[in-house]
Amino acid sequence: MSRPPNPTRSLGVMVSTPHELLRGELARDGSRPLVTFYDDATGERVELSVTTFDNWVAKTSGLLRDDLSADAGDRVGLLLPPHWQSLVWAGACWALGASVVDSTDDAAVLVTGPDTLQEAAVAGVGEVVALSLRPLGGRFTEPLPIGVLDYAVEVPAHPDVFSPYAPPPAHTPAYEMAGQELDLGELVARARARAEELGVGDRPRLLVTADELPDALLDALLVPLVTGGSAVLVRNERRSGRDERLAAERVTAVA
Structure with missing residues (x-):
C-alpha cells in the first residue's frame, strides 16, 4: 500500500513553522516514531510517536500559556x-510563538534540569520550572527550592490538544542560542539546509549524539520534521554499543 503524500510538501507549498510541520506529520502518520531517546548512563530508552510527542507539546504549551502566563x-x-523533554519544550515554545534562549536575560520563564537547578532558582526570573530528567519523566525525589515548579507534577493536568489564540507567523522570533538568532521560518530553512548537508532524503532514521542542546534541536527534532523522518537521540553514549544500536534501530544516517 502506498503512503499518502506528505502534507508538509503537498502542491509544492513549503510549510513555514515547526509547529505546522509537526501537525502535518501528525496528519500523515501519527503512529510512526519521531524521537527515540537513550541515556546510556541510566539504561533508559523512551520512544515517542508523532502523536505522543504532539501530546507532550500540547500539554507543555498549555502549561506555558495558562499557568505560567507566557505569550507569543x-x-x-x-x-x-539534549533530552527528549528538552525537544518537547522547544516544540511547545514554537507552538505558542515564544522564543527559546540559552540564557536568563529577559526570560519570562526559565526551564532547568537538575544540574542547573540552583543557578535557575536564584536567577531572578519570575517563573521557574524544573525537570528531573529521570526515566519516564518522573518527579523530583527531593523538595525543590521555594518558587520552583516540578514539571512532572504540573504538566499532566493540561489537555492533549493545544490551539494558540493566533498561530504565530513565520517571522516570529523563535531561537536565540549559541550566538545565533532565528525566527520560525528561518528555523525551518536551517533544518532543510542541514538535511541537505547530511545528504538525507525523505524519511531518514538519524542517530544523534549531540552534546549541546542547540545541536539536538536541529538534528533530532527539526531535521526529522522537514524530512518526515525520525531520530535516535543518545545521551552519555556508550560508543562500544553503537554498531548494535545502529542495527537495532535501523539507522540510515548519523548526524
Missing part, C-alpha cells in the same frame, strides 16, 4: 541538556 513574543530560557 516571550523568551523562555532552556537550561537543559
Whole structure:
C-alpha cells in the first residue's frame, strides 16, 4: 500500500513553522516514531510517536500559556541538556510563538534540569520550572527550592490538544542560542539546509549524539520534521554499543 503524500510538501507549498510541520506529520502518520531517546548512563530508552510527542507539546504549551502566563513574543530560557523533554519544550515554545534562549536575560520563564537547578532558582526570573530528567519523566525525589515548579507534577493536568489564540507567523522570533538568532521560518530553512548537508532524503532514521542542546534541536527534532523522518537521540553514549544500536534501530544516517 502506498503512503499518502506528505502534507508538509503537498502542491509544492513549503510549510513555514515547526509547529505546522509537526501537525502535518501528525496528519500523515501519527503512529510512526519521531524521537527515540537513550541515556546510556541510566539504561533508559523512551520512544515517542508523532502523536505522543504532539501530546507532550500540547500539554507543555498549555502549561506555558495558562499557568505560567507566557505569550507569543516571550523568551523562555532552556537550561537543559539534549533530552527528549528538552525537544518537547522547544516544540511547545514554537507552538505558542515564544522564543527559546540559552540564557536568563529577559526570560519570562526559565526551564532547568537538575544540574542547573540552583543557578535557575536564584536567577531572578519570575517563573521557574524544573525537570528531573529521570526515566519516564518522573518527579523530583527531593523538595525543590521555594518558587520552583516540578514539571512532572504540573504538566499532566493540561489537555492533549493545544490551539494558540493566533498561530504565530513565520517571522516570529523563535531561537536565540549559541550566538545565533532565528525566527520560525528561518528555523525551518536551517533544518532543510542541514538535511541537505547530511545528504538525507525523505524519511531518514538519524542517530544523534549531540552534546549541546542547540545541536539536538536541529538534528533530532527539526531535521526529522522537514524530512518526515525520525531520530535516535543518545545521551552519555556508550560508543562500544553503537554498531548494535545502529542495527537495532535501523539507522540510515548519523548526524
